[in-house]
Amino acid sequence: ELQEAKATNVLDVGCSAVYPTIFARAGFTVMGLDVSDEALRQARDIAQKWGVSDKVRTQQGFAQRLPFTDGSFSAVIQGEIWEHVPDIRPLVEEAFRVLQPGGVLIASTPIGEHHHDIFHIGPEHGGWSEQTLREALLPWKDNIAKIEMVAEAGTDPSCFLIVLRKEGANG
16 A cells, blocks of 8 residues: 555554564655554664664654644554544544645554454444444545455455545645
8 A cells, every 4th residue: 555655754653663664674764653662662673673774763652643744744554543542533634634645544443343452442342344434534535545354364354454545746
């Protein structure tokens, strides 16, 4: 999805320890944002170990209040964080604010109660369905490029992949 979108600089929201390095090794410049100082320290250590520390930066912060200027990134990734908040709208609003025109927001979230975790709180504790995703994304219905179920080879789908495109130069 990132290559298809011709992304160059990527904001990985809720990055955890490993994903910034994965994206950097794929050729992207990455800003990893997480609430956890420890996750960010690990992300920097892993990036250094794999020789991509020049492509990975980190910043502590919250998805609801991104500490970046408008139009700073060509892509925003929100991987497996929507299920941890009661309302995704502030996350999507902030992602769109920091996206450049033509940029993409790429999100993933478990289907229903797949990957059950006591910290999963949305929506209404029952997990996401395509209907609840479309309802939550109603303000961005014209920006939806993709909502699809994905699975590891040989398994039932367990996650949704969501791609929203910000209108503008390339969109």
